[in-house]
Amino acid sequence: MIDKRKPTLKLENLCVQYSVKGEKRQILHGVNIEIAPGEAYGIVGESGCGKSTAAYAVLRYLPRNGSVNQGRILINGQDLLGLGKAQLRELRRTSVAMVYQDPGRALNPTIRVGLQIEEVFELARIPKSEWAHRTEEVLRRVRISDPQQVMERYPHQLSGGMQQRVAIAMALASMPTLLVLDEPTTGLDATVEADILDLILQLRRDSSTSILFISHNLAVIAKMCDRVGVLYAGRLVEEGRTGDVFNSPRHPYTVGLLRCLPQRGRSKNVAPLTTIPGVLPPAGAVIPGCVFSPRCAVADEICRTIEPDIADLGNRLCKCHYPERASIMAVVEPLPPIQYRSSYDPDPALEIRHLNMTYGAETIKFKALHDVSLTLGRGETLGLVGESGSGKTTLARNILGIVKPDAGSSIRLDGKQAAAELAGRTREQVKALQIVFQNPDSALNRSHTVRHMINRTIAKLTNISKRDRERRVHELTRAVKLSERYLDARPSQLSGGLKQRVAIARAFSGDPRIVVCDEPTSALDVSVQAAILNLLVELQNSKQVSFIFISHDLGVVRYLSDRIAVLYLGRVMEIGPAEDVFSGPHHPYTEALLSSVPSIDGKHPERVKLDGEVPSALKPPSGCVFHTRCSRKLGSICENTAPDLVALGNLHAIRCHIPAEQLPRSRGPG
Amino acid sequence: MMTDDNVRAETIRNKKERRNLYRIIGSYTFCIGAAIVLFWVLCAIFGRMLVPFDPFADDMLNSLSPPSTEHWFGTDQLGRDVFSRVIAGARDILTIAPLATLISAVVGTALGLVMGYSGGVVDEVTSRIVDAVLALPTVIVALLALTALGTSIVAVLFVIGFTFAPIIARTVRASVLTERGLDYVSAAKLRRESSLYIMFFEILPNIIPPIVVETTVRLGYAIFTVATLSFIGFGIQPPSPDWGLSISTNYGLIGGGYWWTVVFDSLAIASLVIGVNLMADGIQSVLND
Numbered sequence: 001m002i003d004k005r006k007p008t009l010k011l012e013n014l015c016v017q018y019s020v021k022g023e024k025r026q027i028l029h030g031v032n033i034e035i036a037p038g039e040a041y042g043i044v045g046e047s048g049c050g051k052s053t054a055a056y057a058v059l060r061y062l063p064r065n066g067s068v069n070q071g072r073i074l075i076n077g078q079d080l081l082g083l084g085k086a087q088l089r090e091l092r093r094t095s096v097a098m099v100y101q102d103p104g105r106a107l108n109p110t111i112r113v114g115l116q117i118e119e120v121f122e123l124a125r126i127p128k129s130e131w132a133h134r135t136e137e138v139l140r141r142v143r144i145s146d147p148q149q150v151m152e153r154y155p156h157q158l159s160g161g162m163q164q165r166v167a168i169a170m171a172l173a174s175m176p177t178l179l180v181l182d183e184p185t186t187g188l189d190a191t192v193e194a195d196i197l198d199l200i201l202q203l204r205r206d207s208s209t210s211i212l213f214i215s216h217n218l219a220v221i222a223k224m225c226d227r228v229g230v231l232y233a234g235r236l237v238e239e240g241r242t243g244d245v246f247n248s249p250r251h252p253y254t255v256g257l258l259r260c261l262p263q264r265g266r267s268k269n270v271a272p273l274t275t276i277p278g279v280l281p282p283a284g285a286v287i288p289g290c291v292f293s294p295r296c297a298v299a300d301e302i303c304r305t306i307e308p309d310i311a312d313l314g315n316r317l318c319k320c321h322y323p324e325r326a327s328i329m330a331v332v333e334p335l336p337p338i339q340y341r342s343s344y345d346p347d348p349a350l351e352i353r354h355l356n357m358t359y360g361a362e363t364i365k366f367k368a369l370h371d372v373s374l375t376l377g378r379g380e381t382l383g384l385v386g387e388s389g390s391g392k393t394t395l396a397r398n399i400l401g402i403v404k405p406d407a408g409s410s411i412r413l414d415g416k417q418a419a420a421e422l423a424g425r426t427r428e429q430v431k432a433l434q435i436v437f438q439n440p441d442s443a444l445n446r447s448h449t450v451r452h453m454i455n456r457t458i459a460k461l462t463n464i465s466k467r468d469r470e471r472r473v474h475e476l477t478r479a480v481k482l483s484e485r486y487l488d489a490r491p492s493q494l495s496g497g498l499k500q501r502v503a504i505a506r507a508f509s510g511d512p513r514i515v516v517c518d519e520p521t522s523a524l525d526v527s528v529q530a531a532i533l534n535l536l537v538e539l540q541n542s543k544q545v546s547f548i549f550i551s552h553d554l555g556v557v558r559y560l561s562d563r564i565a566v567l568y569l570g571r572v573m574e575i576g577p578a579e580d581v582f583s584g585p586h587h588p589y590t591e592a593l594l595s596s597v598p599s600i601d602g603k604h605p606e607r608v609k610l611d612g613e614v615p616s617a618l619k620p621p622s623g624c625v626f627h628t629r630c631s632r633k634l635g636s637i638c639e640n641t642a643p644d645l646v647a648l649g650n651l652h653a654i655r656c657h658i659p660a661e662q663l664p665r666s667r668g669p670g
Numbered sequence: 671m672m673t674d675d676n677v678r679a680e681t682i683r684n685k686k687e688r689r690n691l692y693r694i695i696g697s698y699t700f701c702i703g704a705a706i707v708l709f710w711v712l713c714a715i716f717g718r719m720l721v722p723f724d725p726f727a728d729d730m731l732n733s734l735s736p737p738s739t740e741h742w743f744g745t746d747q748l749g750r751d752v753f754s755r756v757i758a759g760a761r762d763i764l765t766i767a768p769l770a771t772l773i774s775a776v777v778g779t780a781l782g783l784v785m786g787y788s789g790g791v792v793d794e795v796t797s798r799i800v801d802a803v804l805a806l807p808t809v810i811v812a813l814l815a816l817t818a819l820g821t822s823i824v825a826v827l828f829v830i831g832f833t834f835a836p837i838i839a840r841t842v843r844a845s846v847l848t849e850r851g852l853d854y855v856s857a858a859k860l861r862r863e864s865s866l867y868i869m870f871f872e873i874l875p876n877i878i879p880p881i882v883v884e885t886t887v888r889l890g891y892a893i894f895t896v897a898t899l900s901f902i903g904f905g906i907q908p909p910s911p912d913w914g915l916s917i918s919t920n921y922g923l924i925g926g927g928y929w930w931t932v933v934f935d936s937l938a939i940a941s942l943v944i945g946v947n948l949m950a951d952g953i954q955s956v957l958n959d
Contacts, residue, residue, distance in 0.1 A: 397856075400856075400860060402856050402859060402860070422859055422860070422862075427862065430860065430861070430862055433860075434860060435856075435857070435860065437853040437856075437857070438853075439853065442852040442853040442854065443852075443853035443854055443857055444854055445854040445858075445872055445875075445876070446876060447875035447876050448872075448875075456861070457861045460861040460862055460863065461861050461862075506857065509861075510861070
């Protein structure tokens with residue numbers, strides 16, 4: 001039996017270092033964590049703060065150049081560092097399990113799912129006759145409805161959500177006392193993420209497994225964990241019950257993290273996002289005093305010279321000299337009444353009519369976009385949301401002319417027809433439409449310097465003389481708040497946020513009219529995200545540029561967008577002012593999307609679940625394409641007749657058979 | 671202030687390339703290979719000035735004498751000093767093989783870029799042609815071509831250059847396919863860059879590492895092919911002290927116990943090929959991670 005008094009996991013003054021080219025870099029500095037049996041403990045922090053290192057240390061599975069140089073790791077009272085190879089294997093086999101961020105890479109692509117799970121039972125020395133039966137059972141536990149069929153498949157034949165279920169099933173198969181989850185939902189759609197999180201919550205209720213949950217997403221931690229530890233530069237800076245920490249943070253870093261998030265119901269028209277100035281110190285850097293002091297708003301001379309101890313404040317631990325000062329920094333500034341201000345000119349900069357896009361040959365047709373019509377005003381931001389596979393990126397690429405839509409599609413730019421393909425467009429049209437890609441590593445050529453990338457774009461898109469180009473390069477780098485000393489750097493020498501600034505500078509080189517932002521902040525940390533979003537808003541205000549903003553993060557879309565279009569299987573299901581789309585009446589799909597977003601305040605309205613997965617666009621369902629997953633399906637009309645986009649007034653339109661007055665509305669504040 | 675920044679940026683810029691260079695130079699594999707190759711390169715350039723005997727001078731009275739303090743590697747049928755001939759023999763092979771490899775690298779890279787970047791029919795057709803060429807043994811192709819063109823150094827250069835090009839083209843094509851899918855290519859199209867610019871100025875700099883590795887590996891094969899062609903009489907012509915040629919002239923004598931006329935030339939070929947391959951391994955292990 002599990003001893004209730006003994007913690008499942010105890011990290012005592014854990015210090016981990018990596019040696020890089022003979023140089024020792026301290027990653028974790030004396031971390032103390034205790035997880036009780038059955039408890040879920042979350043670790044949050046920005047990338048590079050040591051979250052994953054902590055997770056791997058718990059399994060004693062550090063990379064070859066990493067080592068624990070001080071402290072103890074106790075699992076069920078057993079010191080992990082004193083174990084020999086065989087004992088360590090035994091422990092990993094029976095007591096701890098891990099679920100990784102990318103299930104596609106955690107599962108072996110050449111082994112059928114069933115056999116992979118059976119390996120766990122083989123290791124547990126369970127008689128062979130029981131393997132198949134137990135595998136089926138464990139798959140049922142992760143709510144896979146037809147385990148027999150899933151067992152026969154290879155991992156690549158399953159969706160991301162299903163793969164993660166299988167990975168969780170494998171972790172659970174050995175009935176561990178400690179389950180380590182390293183960003184288990186980061187690569188998944190919001191709806192799938194919500195499913196997986198619900199599943200983990202359910203499993204927690206059924207078993208006494210303790211959980212160490214690593215995430216950069218504060219809202220996910222708020223939903224999942226009893227207690228949370230905030231990690232900064234390898235030090236635990238605040239720890240306490242999740243509700244306490246997130247509702248009344250005491251460490252300035254926690255306050256900073258919380259303030260970076262777009263607040264519910266606020267938009268770019270109200271106030272810019274708060275950012276944390278400065279950057280995370282590089283691993284191994286020696287900082288006198290409090291490690292957060294260079295970025296802290298309330299730090300003084302004492303903070304810069306003396307390192308604070310982690311102090312017990314009653315309901316939490318906090319590593320700060322002035323925990324009372326943090327509470328003055330309000331997390332949510334009092335909201336002025338929301339005044340929806342439409343600052344854009346509705347005269348369309350871009351008009352899309354009946355855009356269709358089919359991939360593939362005659363035999364296999366894959367319709368990525370189905371009769372999409374949209375307009376975009378001058379200076380307007382149109383948010384595009386939808387699960388992966390809904391056609392968001394295809395639409396963006398069609399608009400840009402990188403991918404050619406089907407014949408009959410019409411794209412009009414400033415009232416003039418634009419050719420479907422880039423080659424056929426005039427220089428003015430090419431110049432007018434630019435993009436900020438999702439992944440700056442892929443978007444910036446790694447062998448070119450920042451100066452060359454921007455300079456070349458100016459040269460190709462404008463008539464600016466060679467002499468004036470250099471001046472323009474400097475103007476642009478200033479506009480994106482990029483220090484000029486990076487002009488001769490190459491992408492590999494820049495951080496993610498800096499790279500994205502370069503990409504934005506490049507997109508603005510030719511004074512574009514419309515910039516497509518394809519998930520520009522999804523690869524970035526929250527504090528960097530806030531800075532980039534502020535930059536985009538600033539550029540929009542000063543240059544009257546229109547944005548098409550694609551994102552899976554509804555909070556971000558809400559903050560930035562004037563209007564929002566919801567896409568499902570290549571069709572616009574709902575379109576309207578951001579305000580109305582969020583407050584309702586909603587399309588049932590929008591309702592499900594909105595309810596799947598975890599919120600930081602811990603108030604989680606009943607989630608509207610979507611049944612099953614997004615159907616294949618190869619064989620879209622008849623009638624309303626959403627009817628297979630709709631929770632409000634009326635009946636045969638939904639299966640047989642495709643609904644029209646019905647205008648509800650105020651530019652709000654919904655593609656649904658349900659009359660507007662019966663459509664769901666948001667219960668919480670918009 | 672401005673100059674400081676420039677200097678700083680300049681330093682940052684070269685850091686990565688320099689780091690790779692240091693790492694290559696720092697690897698034992700590469701160093702040993704480079705030392706062997708360097709030795710033969712020095713022999714090729716200065717060998718004829720330094721050798722104790724004239725590699726072309728007959729000395730019929732001393733023919734086929736075994737290794738001794740006077741003739742370290744012995745003498746051949748015509749009484750020529752084998753040691754001097756082995757040292758001097760590096761020149762022709764070390765001129766032809768690298769030049770032929772260079773031709774194949776240039777042609778192969780250009781071909782691979784076009785294949786990978788164009789895709790579609792162009793890629794399909796050229797890929798099949800490349801496959802067909804690759805299916806034929808290099809020496810057979812070379813023999814046919816040399817029979818048709820007549821034996822000359824230039825012909826050998828181009829025959830090896832063009833038979834090796836498809837192999838490099840395939841490596842380049844594979845790298846281009848990965849690069850083509852990256853967003854910086856779309857970004858270049860969105861500023862109306864021409865296809866040629868995208869291929870040679872956007873993509874090419876990023877695929878230099880695999881090209882360097884493949885070219886070095888090909889150099890090893892080229893040395894071997896040149897030696898083979900010389901051996902069968904289609905490569906370097908007498909009276910050159912070339913290794914392959916010497917082996918071909920003398921291998922009949924092994925039966926008579928005159929091993930020294932063949933063994934040292936063979937060792938020379940082997941050591942040069944091994945040296946080049948060690949260099950290739952060293953470069954590859956650094957550039958691959």
